[in-house]
Amino acid sequence: MLNRxxxxxxxxxxxxxxxxxxxxxxxxxxxxxxxANNRSQRELGEDSNLSGLQDDYDLQVIGPYLKRNWDGNQLRSISAVLRDDRGDPIGLMCINLDISVLENAKAALDLFLVGNVLQPQPDMLFHDxxxxxINSFIHSWLxxxxxxxxxxxGVSRRALVEALYQExxxxxxxxxxxxxxxLVISRATVYNYLKNIKESV
Structure with missing residues (x-):
């Protein structure tokens, strides 16, 4: 029945x-x-080291949890209980995802983004x-x-233009x-917003 x-x-x-x-x-x-895709070098028919699952009829999913593969790579795993037509547990499907490549990519990105050599923006370049x-204000406002x-x-665009004007x-x-x-609008629209804002002040 597990063939299905x-x-x-x-x-x-x-x-x-x-x-x-x-x-x-x-x-x-x-x-x-x-x-499928045997990365753990296990053999069919070997002991699963499982016990007690048949007695827990409510169990559906176990995990996710972390494991270590034989090659030292970190795995993120999750297991789903498989049932027969009567709903009784008959098997366990374990999905083991090797996340070492993602961890290495994250470490590289962290190293790059942390930027130990980054300095504050130099005043001589950014004072004007x-x-x-504008970019910083818009990002913060949003x-x-x-x-x-x-x-x-339309309403929120005008509100943002007004906030920029006040700034x-x-x-x-x-x-x-x-x-x-x-804002993906015409310059005329911005000028119209500004005109209305100035008139209402």
């Missing part, structure tokens, strides 16, 4: 190839009966960088309101055109 799960194991292994190994254990014989100040540029509508963002040359480009 072989195709699922193969499909998962193909989807996450070459990093996922899927093992199916028989709870009756407590042995490994199928393995109105574009940088974050505070849990918005993105893509989700802005003095439009003192820079071509600032209106720069803001229009960011």
């Amino acid at each position: 799960y072989h195709a699922i194991a193969d499909a998962i292994a193909l989807l996450f190839s070459p990093y996922a190994e899927i093992a199916i254990h028989d709870l009756t014989s407590k042995t490994l009966v199928y393995i 960088d109105w574009q940088q100040r 974050q505070q309101r849990q918005l993105t540029l893509a989700t802005l509508n 003095g963002a439009f003192k820079g040359k071509n600032a209106a055109g720069y803001v229009a480009k960011i």
